[in-house]
Amino acid sequence: MNMDFTAIDFETANGKRASVCAVGMTKVRNGKIIDQASWLIKPPHGFTTFADRNIAIHKITEADVVNAPSWTESAARIRDFVGNDIVVAHYATFDKSVWRQACEWSGVDFGDFHWLCSRDLARAHLGLQDCSLPTVADSLGIKGLDHHNAASDASVCAQIALAIAQRAGVSTWVDLDTVTPQKSAISRSGRPYSSEPSIRKSDLPEPNLNADPEHELFGQGLTITGGFELLGRREAFQLAASFGASVQLSTTRKTTILVICDENPHAPGFDLRHGTTKARKAHEYITERAQQIRIMSETEFYVAVGMAPASMLEANRTKPQRTSPLLSQFIAPSLESAEINSVEAVRAEASSTTHVAEPTIPNDPLPASQNADLPSLPSHPFDNAHLPVATHSRVSSSRPPRTPNSRRQTIRRITFMVTAWILAIATGFSLLCTAVGYSFDAVAGTTFLTFSVLLGTGCFFAFRTARKR
Numbered sequence: 180m181n182m183d184f185t186a187i188d189f190e191t192a193n194g195k196r197a198s199v200c201a202v203g204m205t206k207v208r209n210g211k212i213i214d215q216a217s218w219l220i221k222p223p224h225g226f227t228t229f230a231d232r233n234i235a236i237h238k239i240t241e242a243d244v245v246n247a248p249s250w251t252e253s254a255a256r257i258r259d260f261v262g263n264d265i266v267v268a269h270y271a272t273f274d275k276s277v278w279r280q281a282c283e284w285s286g287v288d289f290g291d292f293h294w295l296c297s298r299d300l301a302r303a304h305l306g307l308q309d310c311s312l313p314t315v316a317d318s319l320g321i322k323g324l325d326h327h328n329a330a331s332d333a334s335v336c337a338q339i340a341l342a343i344a345q346r347a348g349v350s351t352w353v354d355l356d357t358v359t360p361q362k363s364a365i366s367r368s369g370r371p372y373s374s375e376p377s378i379r380k381s382d383l384p385e386p387n388l389n390a391d392p393e394h395e396l397f398g399q400g401l402t403i404t405g406g407f408e409l410l411g412r413r414e415a416f417q418l419a420a421s422f423g424a425s426v427q428l429s430t431t432r433k434t435t436i437l438v439i440c441d442e443n444p445h446a447p448g449f450d451l452r453h454g455t456t457k458a459r460k461a462h463e464y465i466t467e468r469a470q471q472i473r474i475m476s477e478t479e480f481y482v483a484v485g486m487a488p489a490s491m492l493e494a495n496r497t498k499p500q501r502t503s504p505l506l507s508q509f510i511a512p513s514l515e516s517a518e519i520n521s522v523e524a525v526r527a528e529a530s531s532t533t534h535v536a537e538p539t540i541p542n543d544p545l546p547a548s549q550n551a552d553l554p555s556l557p558s559h560p561f562d563n564a565h566l567p568v569a570t571h572s573r574v575s576s577s578r579p580p581r582t583p584n585s586r587r588q589t590i591r592r593i594t595f596m597v598t599a600w601i602l603a604i605a606t607g608f609s610l611l612c613t614a615v616g617y618s619f620d621a622v623a624g625t626t627f628l629t630f631s632v633l634l635g636t637g638c639f640f641a642f643r644t645a646r647k648r
Contacts, residue, residue, distance in 0.1 A: 180210025180350040184295075185264040186337035187257075188329045189277040190237045191222075192244075194418050195485060196273070196409065197280040198226035199250060200239050203329030204260055205337040210350070212337060216260055217330035219247040223285045237327040250285045254278075258289040265352060269312045269336045271296035276409040280486065295352075297339045303360045304343050315339055378413055383426050390423035396483055397423035399473075400433040404457040405440030407477060409486070418484045430460040432470065437461045440477045606634040 186205040192198040203217035221227070221244045229241045248256075257278075268274035271294045282289060301307060301315045316324050316335050319342045325331035349355045390397055401424040407415055415438075416426040427434060439458060442449065451462035451474070464470040475483070 180341070180344065182210045182341065182344060182351060183208050183264060184267050184337070184340065184352075185261045186267045186297075186333045186340065187261070187274055188268060188332035188336060189274050190239060190327065190329050191233060191277060192226065192239070192241075193228055193230035193233055194414070194421060195226050195280075196276045197284045197486075198222045198228075199253075199277050199281045200229070200244055200247075201237065201329040202253060202257060203331070203333035204257065205330075205333045206260070206264070207337050207341065210341055210344075212334070214260075215330060215334060216256075217333070218253070219244050220253045221245075221247045221249050223250045223281055225284065237329075250281050251287050254282055254285070254287055254289050261292060264292075265295055266292040267295045267297055267336060267340050269297045269315075269332065269339070270411075271298075272409070272411065273414075280409075295340075297336050297343075300343050300355075300359065301339065304347060312336070312339075319343075378416070378428065380428060382413070383428070384417050384420035386423050386425045387421050388423065390421065392423070394422050394483075396436070399424045399435045400427055400431070401425070401436040401438065402427040402430055402434050402457060403438045403440065404455045405442065405477075407440050407480075409481070415480070418486075419480075422484060430457045430464065430472075432464065432468070434461065434464070434470075434472055436473045436475050438475045438477065438480045444474045444476050602634050602637050606631055 184207050186207070188203045189199050190201040192200045199220050200222050201217070201219050204215065205212055206214040219239065227241065229239070234240055266274075275292075275294050279291065298310045298312075298315070301310045301318075305315065305318055307314060307318060312332060312335060313324060313326055316322075316339065319339060321335055321338050321342065323331070324335045344350070344355050347355060347358050349358055386398075392398070396419055401419050403412055403415060406412070410418070419426050424436070425433070430437060437457060439454070442454070444451075451458045451465075454462075461472050461474070465472055
């Protein structure tokens, strides 16, 4: 078997991809494991906090990495170990972004690798619904997995890739790619399919009520449409919930933030009406119900959760609509040369190759960062945070803009509701009097009945008007 590659696995200290705290690698030559390496890593500065959830998963604590090598030293060792090999990881999206972001935040450049995902291979060749590392290993008869031990995960990942190639009867990566079943990458709407397993409502994380109440995601109803480049949707939901957001699977009347991936919602010509079902629903709520929904881009989400690297923000200035993987955007200079000095410097997706006039953004104070250890990054909303939602340029509506929470509207709503209750009580009293025959003559009875019908009609219209408003 002429298969040469290196399998790799990273572990992180918390939900930030740059918080790498361990690495495991397994080198394969001609289909045989010939070398392995693993060690603990001191996370880059600003990402040193160990979350309880992560500690419970991999059992690595802050005390364990006190004397561990830095990421700069570790990245050099990883680069030397891998060389020019293909790099295989189980759920490569995660490990790929760990490598890129840790390098980015540390201000080092060791290039990138050609990544392959053993989970995608397992899904294509084994037909499993659950393609987690333990499940795939069990299905192939691979023993000895110590899950979330970086060395063990990398070793099992390498064995999975070799086992799948052997079952397919191939001996090279080219042959394996040829026999791998391919699903159309583009949906009928022209957008890429998500390779993630579906998420049920019961899987959604609860919002962290102890998060910083001043953070821009705290208390917001957030939903996502499209697929992230650097995150799985499940992980994006967990990140948003950790900052106090209430995450949702669809656009509802409780939605206040819609994150749009795969497209740049701030690009000239973008229209919610021509977007996904969630985007069209958001347009309906904004225009017809005057609901305040902030349209957030993928990059804005990264900034909000402290993940946005400077080179990626700069690259989005000239490439507002992503059409290919962001490989070259992570080959960045030092953090000093990429220093962000103002909110204007991170308005990454508001400008493009076509120059358009931009709205003026007031110099409001920026919200405090939730993690004090994080490098300082502006986390203020980019483009449309200070515009009335119904008057944003992407929303076309024939009716004049309304402010849904104005004092006038509140007074009207209360007035209509009080009127409706008065009419309902009066109608009920009139019907009761008519039912028990409380009338002195036919004229009085007819009068009561007519009065009841009129009150009932008024009650109906009052309730309907109050609901519309």
